[in-house]
Amino acid sequence: MQKVTCISTEVENMNAFDEGKKEPESRDDYMRQKEEMQKEYGRIFRSLCSGDCEILENDDYIACMIRTAQCLKEENAREYRWQAFETVSELPQSYRTPLAQLFLEVQSEPDQDAQKRLQEIFRVQQEEIFLQNDSSISSAFLQPGMLPHWHKNNYFDIIYVMEGESQCFFRQEKLELVEGDVLIVPPDIEHGEGVRDLDGRTMTSAIRKRTFLEIFFRVFSGNPLLYSFFQRIFRGEEEISYILFHTAEKDKPDMTVARLFDHLWEEQKCKEKYHSEMCETIMNAIFVHLLRYYEQNLVFPQDCKANWKKEYAKIFWYISENYRSVTLEELEDRFHYSRRQLIRIVQNATGKNFKDVIRDMKMERAKMLLRDTTLPVERIAMECGYENASSFTRIFKQTVGVSPHAYRHGIFVTLPQ
Numbered sequence: 282m283q284k285v286t287c288i289s290t291e292v293e294n295m296n297a298f299d300e301g302k303k304e305p306e307s308r309d310d311y312m313r314q315k316e317e318m319q320k321e322y323g324r325i326f327r328s329l330c331s332g333d334c335e336i337l338e339n340d341d342y343i344a345c346m347i348r349t350a351q352c353l354k355e356e357n358a359r360e361y362r363w364q365a366f367e368t369v370s371e372l373p374q375s376y377r378t379p380l381a382q383l384f385l386e387v388q389s390e391p392d393q394d395a396q397k398r399l400q401e402i403f404r405v406q407q408e409e410i411f412l413q414n415d416s417s418i419s420s421a422f423l424q425p426g427m428l429p430h431w432h433k434n435n436y437f438d439i440i441y442v443m444e445g446e447s448q449c450f451f452r453q454e455k456l457e458l459v460e461g462d463v464l465i466v467p468p469d470i471e472h473g474e475g476v477r478d479l480d481g482r483t484m485t486s487a488i489r490k491r492t493f494l495e496i497f498f499r500v501f502s503g504n505p506l507l508y509s510f511f512q513r514i515f516r517g518e519e520e521i522s523y524i525l526f527h528t529a530e531k532d533k534p535d536m537t538v539a540r541l542f543d544h545l546w547e548e549q550k551c552k553e554k555y556h557s558e559m560c561e562t563i564m565n566a567i568f569v570h571l572l573r574y575y576e577q578n579l580v581f582p583q584d585c586k587a588n589w590k591k592e593y594a595k596i597f598w599y600i601s602e603n604y605r606s607v608t609l610e611e612l613e614d615r616f617h618y619s620r621r622q623l624i625r626i627v628q629n630a631t632g633k634n635f636k637d638v639i640r641d642m643k644m645e646r647a648k649m650l651l652r653d654t655t656l657p658v659e660r661i662a663m664e665c666g667y668e669n670a671s672s673f674t675r676i677f678k679q680t681v682g683v684s685p686h687a688y689r690h691g692i693f694v695t696l697p698q
Contacts (some may be wrong), residue, residue: 306681317508320479323426325349330428336473338405338451342430345397373642408436408489412580417492418560420549423447429475436464437488439564441542443615445481449474451522454582458483461538463571470522484542496561500568502645504576505598505604505638509631525580527570535574541567576601592616593626604642605666609635644680647673651689658685 323531326349330337337345402410411434429450432550440449440458447458450467450473458464466472468490476483488497494515501507510521528535545563579594600607609620618626624661627635643665651662662673678684683691 283579284612288384308354319425321380322349323424323479323588325352326424326427334428335448335455336475337428337430339430339432341402342428343400343403345428346399347396367532386616403430406432406436408572409489412487412489416557416560416622417489417496418486418545418548418549418557418564420486420546423476424664425476425479425481429473429477431471431473434466434487435468435470435495436490437468438472438474439488439567440464440466441484441486441538443482443539443542444486445478446554447474447476447478447481447483449523451582454522456523456525458525459527460532461527461534463526463528463567464540465524465526467511467521470520472522482492492561497565497568499645499649500565500572501531502649503642504572504597504601505642506594506630507576507578508571508641509633509638510646513632522582527573527578527580528575530573535570537570541570545609589602593630596623596626601642604639604646605664607639640676640680641669643667644677646679647685648681648688651685661685678683 326345329345329348330341334543368389380440388661429448431450440447440463442460442462443459444457446460447462449458449464452471454465461543474485476481494513498511498515501511507524510524515520541563543566545560548559553559577595577598579597596612596618599612599615603611608625611618612618612623616623624635627633631638635640647661647665650656650664654661656664659670662668662670665673667673667676674685677688681688
C-alpha cells in the first residue's frame with residue numbers, strides 16, 4: 282500500500298474528525314491536537330532553515346517540506362491522525378483534490394522526478410490544481426512558523442490576517458501585515474507569504490480569474506482607480522503587485538470583516554448545497570464592505586508607476602462620490618494640488634485622462650441602472666449627471682456600442698410566468 286503524509290497548508294479542509302478511524306475524546310481535544318501539530322510542524326520546518334533567511338527559493342522550500350514530513354513520521358506523527366494517513370483510501374472525501382493526489386507522490390524517500398514535479402507545482406500555482414472543480418473560491422490557513430517561498434499564481438490571492446502578524450514579500454518590497462489587513466495579489470505576480478508567529482492565523486482565499494472578472498469586477502466600477510487597476514490587469518497592460526486595505530482602527534480589527542471571513546471559512550468546510558454560490562456572495566460582501574469604509578486608505582506598491590501616495594486615495598474617493606458634477610477646479614481647491622498635478626495623478630494612476638475617467642464612471646452607473654431598475658432613460662440620464670436624455674444617449678452609444686434601450690433589452694430575458 283502506498284504511504285502518504287499530507288503536508289499541505291490546505292490540511293484545514295480535511296474533515297478527519299468525522300471520518301477518521303480513531304475519534305478524539307471531544308472536538309476540543311481534536312482542535313488541541315491540530316493546533317499542537319501545526320506548531321510542531323512550524324518549529325521543525327524553521328529549524329531546518331539555516332541562518333537569517335526570511336524567504337526561500339522554491340527548491341529549498343520543497344526540500345524543507347519533505348524533510349519536515351519525514352521528521353513528523355519519525356516522531357510518531359500518527360498520534361495526530363488528521364495530519365498523517367496510511368493509504369489513499371483514508372483521505373477524507375473533502376480532501377480528495379488534484380493537489381492531494383499529487384502529494385501522494387511524496388513518500389518517505391521521494392525520487393527526483395516526484396520532487397521536481399512538486400517544485401514546479403509550487404513555483405507556478407495553477408487554479409486547476411489548487412481549487413476543487415466545483416469551487417470558484419478556495420480558502421486555507423497559512424501554516425504558522427513556515428517560511429514563505431517565491432511563487433506565482435494564475436488566480437487572485439486574497440490574504441486576510443485574522444490574528445497576529447504576517448509577512449508578504451515581493452521582489453522590490455516586503456510588507457509587514459497586521460491583524461485586520463486584507464491584501465489582494467493579482468495573478469502572475471511573484472510573491473511569498475508567511476506567518477512567523479506560531480500563534481498567528483492568516484487565511485488565504487484563491488479566486489479563479491474568470492470568477493473575479495465575471496462576478497467581482499463590477500463591484501469596483503464605482504472607484505475609478507480600482508476599476509482601471511483591474512482593467513489593466515485583465516488586459517495584461519501593467520503589473521501592479523498588490524492592493525492593501527488596512528481595516529483595523531486603534532489596533533482593533535473590523536469585526537464585520539472578521540465575521541465575513543469566518544463565514545466564508547465555515548461555508549467551505551461544510552460544503553452544503555450551493556456552497557460555491559454562497560462563497561461568491563460572501564466574498565462579494567467583503568469587497569463591498571472594504572470599498573464602503575476603506576477605499577480612502579488604499580495602499581499600492583512603492584514601485585507603482587503612478588508614484589503612489591496615500592493621499593491620492595482620498596482624491597479618487599472624492600471623485601467616485603461626486604462624479605456627476607466634480608471638476609478639476611473643485612479638486613484644486615479641496616486638495617491643494619495644481620491642475621497640472623491632478624491631471625498627471627489621474628493619468629498615471631488610471632491610464633486615462635480626467636474627462637474619460639468621469640465619463641466611464643457615468644457609463645458604469647448607467648449600465649447598472651439599466652440592468653437592475655425600470656427607471657426611464659430620462660431619469661437615468663439625470664442620475665448620471667447629464668442635462669438631457671439625448672446627450673446621454675449619444676455618449677452611451679459612442680462608449681458602449683449600443684443605445685441604452687438596446688442595452689437594457691439585450692441584458693434581460695423574459696421569464697415564464
